[in-house]
Amino acid sequence: MKMEGIIGQVEQLAGKTEWAAVGVALVAVVVGLVLWKCSSGLKRVTPPVPPGSLGWPVLGETLELLSAKRANIADQFYKARVAKYGEVFKTHLFLDPVVSVGGADGNKFLFSNENKLVQNSWPPSMIKILGKDTIINQVGERHRKLRRIFTSNFFNPEGIALYVSRMDAITRDHIAKHWEGKDSILGVPTVREFTYSVAADIFMSLRETDPRYRALSQTMEDVIQGVLQVPINLPGTVYHKGWVGRGNMNAILDTLISERKQELEQGKASSKKDLLTMMLTTPNEDGIMLNDDQMKDNVNNMLFAGHETSSSTMAVALKYLYLNPECLKKVLQEQREIAKDKNGAPLDYSDTRKMKYTWQVVQETLRLQPPVQQAFRTALQNFQYAGYTILKGWKVSWASDRSHLDPKYFPNPEKFDPSRFEGSGPPPYVYIPFGGGPHICLGNEFARTVIMVFLHHIVLNFEWKLVDPDETICIDPLPIFSKSLALQIQKRPQVPNSYGRHLLIDP
Numbered sequence: 001m002k003m004e005g006i007i008g009q010v011e012q013l014a015g016k017t018e019w020a021a022v023g024v025a026l027v028a029v030v031v032g033l034v035l036w037k038c039s040s041g042l043k044r045v046t047p048p049v050p051p052g053s054l055g056w057p058v059l060g061e062t063l064e065l066l067s068a069k070r071a072n073i074a075d076q077f078y079k080a081r082v083a084k085y086g087e088v089f090k091t092h093l094f095l096d097p098v099v100s101v102g103g104a105d106g107n108k109f110l111f112s113n114e115n116k117l118v119q120n121s122w123p124p125s126m127i128k129i130l131g132k133d134t135i136i137n138q139v140g141e142r143h144r145k146l147r148r149i150f151t152s153n154f155f156n157p158e159g160i161a162l163y164v165s166r167m168d169a170i171t172r173d174h175i176a177k178h179w180e181g182k183d184s185i186l187g188v189p190t191v192r193e194f195t196y197s198v199a200a201d202i203f204m205s206l207r208e209t210d211p212r213y214r215a216l217s218q219t220m221e222d223v224i225q226g227v228l229q230v231p232i233n234l235p236g237t238v239y240h241k242g243w244v245g246r247g248n249m250n251a252i253l254d255t256l257i258s259e260r261k262q263e264l265e266q267g268k269a270s271s272k273k274d275l276l277t278m279m280l281t282t283p284n285e286d287g288i289m290l291n292d293d294q295m296k297d298n299v300n301n302m303l304f305a306g307h308e309t310s311s312s313t314m315a316v317a318l319k320y321l322y323l324n325p326e327c328l329k330k331v332l333q334e335q336r337e338i339a340k341d342k343n344g345a346p347l348d349y350s351d352t353r354k355m356k357y358t359w360q361v362v363q364e365t366l367r368l369q370p371p372v373q374q375a376f377r378t379a380l381q382n383f384q385y386a387g388y389t390i391l392k393g394w395k396v397s398w399a400s401d402r403s404h405l406d407p408k409y410f411p412n413p414e415k416f417d418p419s420r421f422e423g424s425g426p427p428p429y430v431y432i433p434f435g436g437g438p439h440i441c442l443g444n445e446f447a448r449t450v451i452m453v454f455l456h457h458i459v460l461n462f463e464w465k466l467v468d469p470d471e472t473i474c475i476d477p478l479p480i481f482s483k484s485l486a487l488q489i490q491k492r493p494q495v496p497n498s499y500g501r502h503l504l505i506d507p
């Protein structure tokens, strides 16, 4: 499923449509003025702004970065500039001057100065579709209080533990419908269907038999495709489709919220039923409840933030496990040990935390192919870092490729080697697939749990082969398999044991 992402956006900007041409001209004038204003500011500050190039007018170095991402070698974009200018350099990306920081020091500096020197920053087009009340759009105290609602009752180990047996049942059901009896599948849409079914159930108790299940999935796809587009809200544009999708999503969420309110009033649902009932029953620390708009924006945010990230990780893990049979063998052994003790019972939270090697495999997957490679903050004031001045209003960016593929932190960085995460693992602030600081991924433990449950059942029950082991992955803006990860699958051989259950035989 191809996502029309940033690359499509820039192609439009590059003049493929008349509208884009008009847009480019307008943006050129505005950005030219901004650049001129910035460059006149550059001369005056002491110490100077970081070295580097602001690239072409308007586009800056955006095309260079996007073309490196398209070839899945964004690390080379950074390596070339670090070699030329040092660890802190300036560039110009997505219409803004940007200072790129990296390495343990740079990441630590950025994550520790959130709300002091820098503040979270997402493109306005994204916030317009995701909603102004979404958690990613909150800063400072508002953000802290909202985040606390989610971490106090849902996104914490005790909260997630309540839903693991449901995740287990959803996974078995998914396998029965989408894997059993097949000899080939497309990995990417299959795992996307899986992560959606988990989110729909655990966030909203929405199951496939409800017509809103499929309708919501369609609106979510439209939203995902719309958020990173040029924000031209005209019929026919992908942005407009995302905008309409968001409206349709709100209509569905309204019905779900009102149903859940009634169930709570009538004592037919508990606050633990799903994410929605948690939101309906958890006040913030000032005793204020979320209103309906805040709930809708944040359900939308969770669907958006959790869906492609988790499914991309699962798809890439299937690829790496196939390409590294010695790792697959160890995962299989670990999962068999866990299955032996369960004797068919559903997994629980503690089982997922016993999957130490399987988690190392996923950590290594996230090192080599992180779904979110980069994020931006905005400088709140002029400040100094590493002997340079960073100007108020400029973006400051972390990029996981800068440290994940640095041989200083990860020797032989191209090699898939889950043992890097044994013991205390890599040093702090160099392994950042979930970001860091106050905006660190809210769903990271949730994602870990879902991925562990999924891999447990898949590895125990199936063998798979990549139809094209050389299939390319491009980044746009998340990892995209060029052929949707076609897999040949077959059931792993099993024999009945003395309890009438099935034992798994070594391949």
Ligand code: HEM
Pocket: 120, 135, 136, 137, 147, 301, 302, 303, 305, 306, 307, 309, 310, 313, 366, 370, 371, 372, 375, 432, 433, 434, 435, 436, 438, 439, 440, 441, 442, 443, 444, 446, 447
């Ligand atoms: C492997 C899966 C995932 C990865 C790699 C991932 C990655 C990230 C990253 C890098 C950020 C921080 C961006 C920044 O620095 O601003 C982030 C934020 C966030 N993620 Fe995830 N994510 C994953 C799964 C999930 C899931 C399953 C959910 C929800 C159920 C989720 C919800 C969020 C939210 C709400 C934020 C914003 C947090 C805030 O601003 O306080 N993520 N994620």
